Amino acid sequence: MDLKEWFANRQKRREREDFVVKQPLSTEEYCALWTQCFQCRELLYTKELRDSLHVCPKCQYHFRIGADQRIEQLADPDTFKEIDATMTSADPLNFVDTDTYPNRRRQAEQKSGIKEAVITGTCKIDGNDAALGVMDFAFFGGSMGSVVGEKVTRLIEKAIEEELPLILVSSSGGARMQEGILSLMQLAKTSSALKDLSDRGLLYISLLSEPTFGGVTASFAMLGDIIIAEPGARVGFAGRRVIEQTIRQKLPADFQTAEYLLKHGQVDMVVERSSLKSTITRLIEFHRPLIARGQTSPNGKSKVGRA
Amino acid sequence: MTEKTERKPIPLEFEKPLQLLSEQIQALESQLSDHPELEKDVDRLQDQYRRLKKSLYSNLKPIDHLAIARHPQRPYTRDYFDRWDSAWIELHGDRKGSDDEAMVCGLISLSKDIRCIALGTQKGRALRDKQLCNFGMPQPEGYRKALRLFKHADKFGLPVVTLIDTPGAYPGLTAEEHNQAQAIAVNLMELAGVSVPIISVVTGEGGSGGALAIGVANRILMLEHSVYSVISPEGCASILWRSADKVLEAAQSMRITAREILELGVIDGVIPEPLGGAHHDYDFAAEQVREAILGELRKLSKLSADAIRKDRQDKFRKIGAFSES
Numbered sequence: 001m002d003l004k005e006w007f008a009n010r011q012k013r014r015e016r017e018d019f020v021v022k023q024p025l026s027t028e029e030y031c032a033l034w035t036q037c038f039q040c041r042e043l044l045y046t047k048e049l050r051d052s053l054h055v056c057p058k059c060q061y062h063f064r065i066g067a068d069q070r071i072e073q074l075a076d077p078d079t080f081k082e083i084d085a086t087m088t089s090a091d092p093l094n095f096v097d098t099d100t101y102p103n104r105r106r107q108a109e110q111k112s113g114i115k116e117a118v119i120t121g122t123c124k125i126d127g128n129d130a131a132l133g134v135m136d137f138a139f140f141g142g143s144m145g146s147v148v149g150e151k152v153t154r155l156i157e158k159a160i161e162e163e164l165p166l167i168l169v170s171s172s173g174g175a176r177m178q179e180g181i182l183s184l185m186q187l188a189k190t191s192s193a194l195k196d197l198s199d200r201g202l203l204y205i206s207l208l209s210e211p212t213f214g215g216v217t218a219s220f221a222m223l224g225d226i227i228i229a230e231p232g233a234r235v236g237f238a239g240r241r242v243i244e245q246t247i248r249q250k251l252p253a254d255f256q257t258a259e260y261l262l263k264h265g266q267v268d269m270v271v272e273r274s275s276l277k278s279t280i281t282r283l284i285e286f287h288r289p290l291i292a293r294g295q296t297s298p299n300g301k302s303k304v305g306r307a
Numbered sequence: 308m309t310e311k312t313e314r315k316p317i318p319l320e321f322e323k324p325l326q327l328l329s330e331q332i333q334a335l336e337s338q339l340s341d342h343p344e345l346e347k348d349v350d351r352l353q354d355q356y357r358r359l360k361k362s363l364y365s366n367l368k369p370i371d372h373l374a375i376a377r378h379p380q381r382p383y384t385r386d387y388f389d390r391w392d393s394a395w396i397e398l399h400g401d402r403k404g405s406d407d408e409a410m411v412c413g414l415i416s417l418s419k420d421i422r423c424i425a426l427g428t429q430k431g432r433a434l435r436d437k438q439l440c441n442f443g444m445p446q447p448e449g450y451r452k453a454l455r456l457f458k459h460a461d462k463f464g465l466p467v468v469t470l471i472d473t474p475g476a477y478p479g480l481t482a483e484e485h486n487q488a489q490a491i492a493v494n495l496m497e498l499a500g501v502s503v504p505i506i507s508v509v510t511g512e513g514g515s516g517g518a519l520a521i522g523v524a525n526r527i528l529m530l531e532h533s534v535y536s537v538i539s540p541e542g543c544a545s546i547l548w549r550s551a552d553k554v555l556e557a558a559q560s561m562r563i564t565a566r567e568i569l570e571l572g573v574i575d576g577v578i579p580e581p582l583g584g585a586h587h588d589y590d591f592a593a594e595q596v597r598e599a600i601l602g603e604l605r606k607l608s609k610l611s612a613d614a615i616r617k618d619r620q621d622k623f624r625k626i627g628a629f630s631e632s
Binding site: 182 | 476480482483485486489492493495496497498499500515519520522523535537543547548560561562563568571619620626628
């Protein structure tokens with residue numbers, strides 16, 4: 001076989017259907033294998049990053065994580081029981097910007113793999129029963145519309161009913177504009193439910209994660225009996241750009257970070273992800289009621305004495 | 308203190324055709340003594356003027372309502388308070404180190420038999436005044452001052468009236484350092500537990516969380532041309548359309564007008580304004596608002612303290628549009 005023949009054969013081989021040329025990995029696939037740290041630019045093996053709770057081993061940068069990962073990190077294995085899993089928002093305003101709201105919501109669902117920006121349920125945390133709600137920034141920027149408001153409110157009501165400590169993990173850009181004034185009213189709805197929870201003497205721990213802004217900060221995120229922030233998380237009412245445009249001056253580099261909040265008396269503590277679960281456990285156990293609540297409660301249920 | 312109401316209303320952009328017509332009529336009228344034959348034309352133009360005015364104000368777009376709500380001559384909180392009770396007693400300070408002029412609070416007799424704690428956001432009129440009031444954008448201290456008054460009202464069993472006219476809570480450096488978000492959140496939570504009736508009236512702009520922080524009420528009313536929204540139409544346009552000139556679309560899409568928000572079931576009533584807006588007649592506007600508030604307060608006075616709290620919490624509990632499958 002001369003060279004010319006060989007080339008001709010090769011062409012034929014290629015044309016045969018069963019001949020598959022192994023494609024090199026696509027950019028996306030490479031990106032999925034490796035993750036670059038946003039802070040120190042270190043290239044990290046994604047698998048290892050997952051094992052370190054999505055915290056950069058080099059610089060301790062806390063990556064944003066999804067609701068499912070957060071639940072996995074906080075709840076005891078197989079104890080999380082989701083509630084209101086099928087709730088989806090309507091389109092009360094028939095909102096259209098450059099696309100319709102239902103279309104945007106569908107895209108958000110495909111992108112994030114979840115149905116709404118918060119996942120709620122009950123679980124055990126180191127054996128302690130708790131009501132746990134986790135927001136996910138990947139769905140619509142973690143924005144709060146009717147569904148987030150309703151799910152959080154129902155979770156609070158469940159905590160009241162079953163006398164559970166409440167843990168809410170916030171991560172949100174604020175209220176969802178596409179539901180207009182109805183989104184704004186969710187601030188009042190959730191805060192009102194927290195008033196009832198507080199009146200019952202039940203514990204609410206608020207965990208602020210990167211990033212938490214606007215309507216969520218101006219309602220349940222800032223109402224915790226104990227407020228914890230993750231290192232480096234940016235938390236505030238108005239966004240940095242809006243403030244800079246308003247006051248026309250440069251803001252400090254660490255403005256609105258968890259550490260800045262701690263310095264200004266806005267959070268109780270900044271806790272690294274690796275010790276979050278143990279910290280929450282200690283807080284729950286410390287606040288376990290001294291007097292049996294069940295003796296006075298109408299349903300006669302008592303949680304005292306349970307580990 | 309009370310401002311004179313005879314000031315000439317400044318026409319808004321959409322009112323320009325009306326203004327042109329009015330100028331033409333005036334010009335003709337001035338010649339009427341020399342040319343009595345012009346009377347027919349004047350009559351015809353005046354008829355045209357009336358029809359144009361009627362059609363103009365009955366076909367307002369959301370952006371026009373927004374313009375009226377932000378009208379520089381729109382009656383502000385102090386204008387209402389002064390008209391309701393010329394001897395009202397102002398109360399100052401959050402007791403923690405500050406007094407925010409953007410939040411005006413006081414003791415007001417609304418009628419012979421109804422006294423209340425009244426408070427509201429205040430936009431300034433003259434430039435110096437505007438700066439003092441921070442253009443109606445309270446600092447956290449303003450919300451904490453309001454909270455102090457809510458507790459005061461609860462203690463003495465006095466009903467609360469709040470007037471809302473603010474672009475929003477102030478987005479500034481110290482506002483953040485002093486925890487603007489927490490100040491608002493605490494008000495939302497504490498207002499839920501107040502056991503005296505609360506009536507809120509959006510008199511101008513209802514700017515998001517900064518408005519809601521004094522707006523968790525048993526009854527929420529809006530003046531006909533006032534607006535209430537989760538974000539300013541400008542902010543919405545720049546985020547969703549990535550363009551500041553899409554304000555018109557944003558105002559349309561967000562449903563910010565009193566009528567639309569009534570339809571959504573968020574508010575309980577719309578208070579009519581004088582033709583063209585409240586700035587055409589302060590006294591009339593103030594009286595309309597006062598009567599609406601008194602009507603609601605009389606209805607609520609029959610409820611017990613617990614029922615009042617429950618009524619308010621139930622109102623907000625119901626708000627939301629979602630489906631479960």
